[in-house]
Amino acid sequence: MAWLEVLRTGALTTVQDRGRPGFAALGVGASGAADRGSHDSANRLVGNDPGAATLEVTLGGLAVRAHGDLTVAVTGARVPLSVNHTPSADYSAVHLSDGDVLALGNATDGLRCYLAVRGGVDAPPTLGSRATDTLAGLGPEPVRAGDRLAVGELSSDWPADEIIPPPPANPSPARLRVRLGPRSELFETAAVDMLFGQPWTVSTDSNRVGARLKGAEPLRRRGTAELASEGMVPGSLQVPSGGQPVLFLADHPVTGGYPVIAVVIDADLGVAAQLVPGAQVRFEPAGSSTQPG
Numbered sequence: 001m002a003w004l005e006v007l008r009t010g011a012l013t014t015v016q017d018r019g020r021p022g023f024a025a026l027g028v029g030a031s032g033a034a035d036r037g038s039h040d041s042a043n044r045l046v047g048n049d050p051g052a053a054t055l056e057v058t059l060g061g062l063a064v065r066a067h068g069d070l071t072v073a074v075t076g077a078r079v080p081l082s083v084n085h086t087p088s089a090d091y092s093a094v095h096l097s098d099g100d101v102l103a104l105g106n107a108t109d110g111l112r113c114y115l116a117v118r119g120g121v122d123a124p125p126t127l128g129s130r131a132t133d134t135l136a137g138l139g140p141e142p143v144r145a146g147d148r149l150a151v152g153e154l155s156s157d158w159p160a161d162e163i164i165p166p167p168p169a170n171p172s173p174a175r176l177r178v179r180l181g182p183r184s185e186l187f188e189t190a191a192v193d194m195l196f197g198q199p200w201t202v203s204t205d206s207n208r209v210g211a212r213l214k215g216a217e218p219l220r221r222r223g224t225a226e227l228a229s230e231g232m233v234p235g236s237l238q239v240p241s242g243g244q245p246v247l248f249l250a251d252h253p254v255t256g257g258y259p260v261i262a263v264v265i266d267a268d269l270g271v272a273a274q275l276v277p278g279a280q281v282r283f284e285p286a287g288s289s290t291q292p293g
Contacts, residue, residue, distance in 0.1 A: 002068030004117065004149040007101065010061025013143040014208075015121050016114075017053040020129035020138075024231065024254045031133035034208055034250040034273035035112055038076035042116035044159055045073035045093050052120030052154040053130040055143065057113050059276075063103040064115075066096035070151065071118040077110030077274060078166065093162035109169050110274035122152030134208050135251040173199050173280035176268045178237065180285070183227070183259035187239070191219040195237075195261060195283055200245070204277040208251040210238075211275055218243020219261060229255040235264030235272065237283075247272060 006013075016039060019032025033039035033056055043052050055062065060079040074081055074090045081088040082103045088094050090113070096102060107113060123130045123140040132139040143149070184192060194217050203212035219239050232238070236248045238258045247264065249272065264272055265286050275281065 002066070002070055002119075002151045004070070004121075004151065005065040005067060006143055006145055006147040006149065007063040007065060008061060008145050009143050010057055010059060010104070012058040013062050014056050014132035014134070015053050015123050015130050015140045015143065016056040016132060017051060017130050019131050019250070020127045023127055027254055028127065028136060028138065029133060029252060029254050030234075031131040031136070031139070031251050032129065033114065033131075035076055035114070035270040037270040038112070039114045039116075041091070041164060042073045042075040042114040043120075045075070045091070045162065045164060046071050046116050046118040047155050047158040048116060048118060048120055049154040049156050052116070052152065053123060054117075055115040055121060055149075057104060057115060058111060060104045060107040060113060062115065063101060064149075066098060066100045066102070068098055068151075070096045072096060072102060073116050074104065074113055075116075075166075076113035077107040078169075079107050079113050080105035089163075091164055091166045107276075111276045112273055117151050118155050120152040120154040122150040133251050135253065170271070170274060170279075173282045174271055174275060176272055176281060176283050177265050177286040178235075178262035178283050179265065180262050181260070182230075184261050186221050186223070186227075186259045187261055188220050188222055191221070191243075191261070194219060195245075196285070200281045200283070202275045202277050202279045202281065206275075206277060208249055210249050210252055211247045211272070213245050213247060213281065215244065219245060221259065227257055227259055229257050230260075232256045232260070233263060235266070235269055236260045237262045237264070249273060
């Protein structure tokens with residue numbers, strides 16, 4: 001049976017698939033790949049079923065050795081690749097022979113890349129998913145050097161193409177489209193104007209749960225009345241008492257007690273997942289422009 005030997009992991013490598021939706025009533029979030037579009041693209045390049053698991057690699061740095069002949073692909077954040085120290089290409093199918101070492105360098109554009117192997121990463125499912133939820137502690141443990149990752153059988157027909165065009169470089173500042181609500185009425189009118197009128201910087205205090213944002217002017221509420229806990233979705237912009245918003249990502253909590261001023265639309269969640277600390281962000285009303293890529 002073919003498998004991958006993990007030689008190094010980089011900053012953080014986890015097993016991810018399309019998540020475990022439907023368990024919010026039990027206090028379990030969907031989790032799954034933070035940038036689902038890139039995850040899906042990697043699976044398509046190697047001919048996997050949509051449900052196959054990939055490796056989500058933060059900032060690059062992963063290295064694996066093939067045991068058996070394997071076909072892999074890397075998408076998402078742009079990273080230099082090499083096979084046995086020979087440069088290779090991302091966004092294309094890469095064929096590894098037994099003993100070959102695939103190494104990912106440091107990400108040059110974006111935060112998270114996805115390594116798919118034909119057949120999928122075979123890890124024990126939890127509630128029907130192989131996704132690692134870093135907040136709830138569900139799914140496989142984060143990948144460590146020395147791990148042996150089994151390759152599954154979740155492959156289908158080979159795709160017509162073994163190369164797909166990479167996305168354009170992330171713009172700076174990134175543009176994220178939002179819909180106001182569900183609690184935008186709890187904020188001063190100037191706060192809504194400020195949400196759209198000033199740039200926001202991604203804090204270093206960010207992870208798969210959410211990205212903390214910093215702006216020159218905080219988003220001020222009309223009052224200080226307590227708010228009952230409410231359900232949260234990916235893309236929620238929750239605003240704690242300090243007025244600096246938190247953009248919830250894949251491993252967000254299922255409820256929260258601070259008001260949500262706006263929610264990033266689903267189509268832009270992949271862009272949000274690729275924001276590195278220090279990146280600049282601007283929000284705009286959904287429908288006001290077309291997001292590139």
